[in-house]
Amino acid sequence: MRTDLPGHQHEWLDDDAGPVVRPYTLTGGRVRPDADGFDLVAYVLARPDPNLAAFPELHPEHRLLVELAGRGTPLVELAAGLDLAIGVVRVLLGDLLSRGLVSVHQPPRATYLPDNDILKAVVDGLRAL
């Protein structure tokens, strides 16, 4: 399943890359932390050459997030990198997502149900450490 933002074409994404997540549900400026939350390891990728100047309302934390996500980074690493709580980063990501500045990919299904090839790669990789 993949959810596109209204008015935004995420044509730079491949359908197989996992679902793009709907912006965080905001209710009167409040967040429901458990609803529609991005996974801890949801993969965040900034749009190439994001035009941050067009969004003067964004906080410095938003800008740092976009910078950190330039390489493609899991949510939990972004939170640690910015020293912000996960819940706060989720909210900021919602802001960035609605402005088309980042894409957020919930983990591909192979993350939740890795096949035997993946499990074997993990065991081999661990043995080789």
Place this chain on the structure above:
Amino acid sequence: MDSVRYDVERRGHRVPIALKILIAGGFGAGKTTLVSALSEVQPLQTEEILTGAGIDTDDLSGVETKSTTTVAMDFGRITINEDLQLYLFGTPGQDRFWFLWDELAFGALGAVVLADTRRLADCFPSIDYFEQRGIPFVVGVNCFDGSRRFSLGAVRRALDLDPDVPMVLCDARDRQSGKAVLISLVEHVARQRGEPVPAA
């Protein structure tokens, strides 16, 4: 069953697979120590906000003024290859953080329950949690210096473990020892799927 490719390529970017493994156990059982011993990066910490009220989105600075508590979670990373990473999450020890466990456990590959033989009962809640949710786990019996050595059989009986749940003696400070625990977990997961990982 359609197989999911994990080498999806988009404009030079791939979405890597990030497998989650939980490191659980009672207070002081060695969770943070194990995550640090295994992680390729300095032990990282992140926190989650505990609040029923929610967060004001346009006012980050206001967060502290609300009655929020934060709970720290340890996490570490092991890169298997460029498309495949393990994320280790140390679970917060206290029961009032169960809701956080649900978030950590969602989609997790499995868990390591660290049992401290000086306080075996401390890991009962972790074991119950994973058993109830059908999340595969192994028990790492953490051998603290000076603690009485129990036989694995005695620990297994005390924990009333299912016969097929692996138990491994470990020293959470030792990377090789921690690796062996993770390997036994992944092999256990594979066995449960009926597709055992062939021995190397």
